[in-house]
Amino acid sequence: MERFGEGYLEERKLVKRWAGPVPAVVSLVFTLAIFYATWWIFQDPRGIMRMYTPYVGYMYCRWWLVMMIWMVYIFDYWPFNRKWLENTHPLVKGSVLTLISVVILLALIKGFFESFLGNFGLAYFNPEQLEKLPGVTSFFAAEYACLAILMFAAIASWLSPSWVVAMEGAPWQKLSQPARGFSILVLTFFMSTVVYFVTMHSHMGILYHPWQYFTSIAPPYWGDFADTVSGNFHISWIMCCTVVVWLVETIWERYPFCMIKNDWTRRIASFFGIILIAVAMHFFLYFAQELTWGEAIRGTRRDFAPDWRWLHVGEMAIFFLVPSLFLNFYCGNWPKKFSLPVNVAVRTVICLVGAVLLYIVYYKTSHSFLGTQKGFSHPQQFPMIPTIWLINIWLAHHWFMDNWPAWKMVPKTQDEIAQDHADMKERIADVRVTPKYVTGVGVGLAVGVAVYAVVVMMLPAMYQAIDIIPK
Numbered sequence: 001m002e003r004f005g006e007g008y009l010e011e012r013k014l015v016k017r018w019a020g021p022v023p024a025v026v027s028l029v030f031t032l033a034i035f036y037a038t039w040w041i042f043q044d045p046r047g048i049m050r051m052y053t054p055y056v057g058y059m060y061c062r063w064w065l066v067m068m069i070w071m072v073y074i075f076d077y078w079p080f081n082r083k084w085l086e087n088t089h090p091l092v093k094g095s096v097l098t099l100i101s102v103v104i105l106l107a108l109i110k111g112f113f114e115s116f117l118g119n120f121g122l123a124y125f126n127p128e129q130l131e132k133l134p135g136v137t138s139f140f141a142a143e144y145a146c147l148a149i150l151m152f153a154a155i156a157s158w159l160s161p162s163w164v165v166a167m168e169g170a171p172w173q174k175l176s177q178p179a180r181g182f183s184i185l186v187l188t189f190f191m192s193t194v195v196y197f198v199t200m201h202s203h204m205g206i207l208y209h210p211w212q213y214f215t216s217i218a219p220p221y222w223g224d225f226a227d228t229v230s231g232n233f234h235i236s237w238i239m240c241c242t243v244v245v246w247l248v249e250t251i252w253e254r255y256p257f258c259m260i261k262n263d264w265t266r267r268i269a270s271f272f273g274i275i276l277i278a279v280a281m282h283f284f285l286y287f288a289q290e291l292t293w294g295e296a297i298r299g300t301r302r303d304f305a306p307d308w309r310w311l312h313v314g315e316m317a318i319f320f321l322v323p324s325l326f327l328n329f330y331c332g333n334w335p336k337k338f339s340l341p342v343n344v345a346v347r348t349v350i351c352l353v354g355a356v357l358l359y360i361v362y363y364k365t366s367h368s369f370l371g372t373q374k375g376f377s378h379p380q381q382f383p384m385i386p387t388i389w390l391i392n393i394w395l396a397h398h399w400f401m402d403n404w405p406a407w408k409m410v411p412k413t414q415d416e417i418a419q420d421h422a423d424m425k426e427r428i429a430d431v432r433v434t435p436k437y438v439t440g441v442g443v444g445l446a447v448g449v450a451v452y453a454v455v456v457m458m459l460p461a462m463y464q465a466i467d468i469i470p471k
Contacts, residue, residue, distance in 0.1 A: 005077025014407040023406035054382040055146040062153040090404035167268035203231025230307035239314030240278035250328035251347040260349035325353030
């Protein structure tokens with residue numbers, strides 16, 4: 001029976017062409033060059049297609065991410081067989097798979113959302129329908145429609161990989177492709193639809209005057225709690241969920257959930273554990289902004305507006321994801337020599353430092369080379385677009401091109417695959433609930449509380465000491 005790409009990512013061996021950090025540096029330069037060239041062609045307001053409006057560009061950017069997740073994580077590269085994946089040159093393979101992802105992307109956006117739903121279901125998915133409303137210009141019609149479509153993508157980019165990472169594809173994990181892929185796709189698309197309607201539909205209903213009382217909950221139910229009627233409150237925690245899914249899958253190696261022996265207990269704990277971690281991140285990053293800039297004021301705009309600050313939570317979370325994926329894709333998930341919990345802790349600290357540095361560099365320089373506007377809260381300053389665009393480039397490079405040219409792909413032997421599984425089981429087995437482990441957890445909690453207290457005390461002073469936005 002044809003396996004297609006099932007297990008391809010873990011059963012391939014990427015061999016460095018050069019020793020030391022050279023392959024990682026070469027890959028970084030190579031992907032940054034592709035990033036900037038494609039950014040200039042498709043996104044840059046000074047470039048050719050100028051899709052960064054910002055929502056038009058973000059819509060395509062976000063759905064491209066979802067397309068690659070569907071192709072690799074849900075469908076296991078179906079309908080391409082393992083022989084083709086292993087023997088095709090990375091440039092050819094990358095070009096073919098990328099082209100297919102773009103074709104599916106355009107069919108979904110133009111066919112399903114704009115033409116079908118926009119004409120027969122919800123007018124706000126189609127710019128032409130919105131332009132029929134009094135006072136809605138073509139620019140805002142396009143922005144509103146793209147906003148609705150990308151909001152759906154934001155939810156799908158969390159739930160689609162979650163069912164594979166957390167739920168392990170159950171209960172269809174033993175089905176062959178494409179039956180398994182379509183089963184997971186239908187379920188996660190349905191779940192995304194439900195989450196969309198209870199989190200984002202009301203946001204769309206209050207974008208128009210008068211508010212759409214008969215088609216949406218207006219004002220939205222979260223208004224008093226979040227100090228805003230904007231759906232950015234939900235974008236915030238959903239973005240954090242998207243980030244946490246990939247942290248669990250990459251630098252955390254599914255720890256600590258992998259320690260749970262019972263299958264369904266592990267799956268449910270993983271799925272809802274990801275949400276709980278994301279919600280904690282969601283509230284802490286909002287609190288960090290209040291420490292830095294002062295209390296948000298409902299009714300204001302820009303930096304002090306609660307709706308922008310909720311949006312900025314999602315933006316800050318994405319900054320954390322970028323170094324995490326780089327560490328996993330190009331640095332071999334370094335380090336690996338310690339116990340699993342220590343490895344995870346060290347990687348997390350590295351990525352946290354990397355996120356802070358990237359945050360500072362981005363806001364100091366993005367207006368110069370990306371065509372964005374200077375400042376944190378300018379409507380044309382939308383860091384989730386370039387960061388996710390870069391992540392998309394890395395996903396295509398890592399998933400479709402096997403990190404070419406700095407690495408070459410060699411299929412693992414059955415003995416190597418078995419040894420990898422044995423090593424992982426051993427690393428998990430080494431993490432036992434012993435008196436020493438309990439002591440370590442206690443020390444870790446104490447250190448965590450201490451670090452939290454220090455951050456809370458030092459964050460305002462640290463922020464004032466760093467001139468992130470150049471004058």
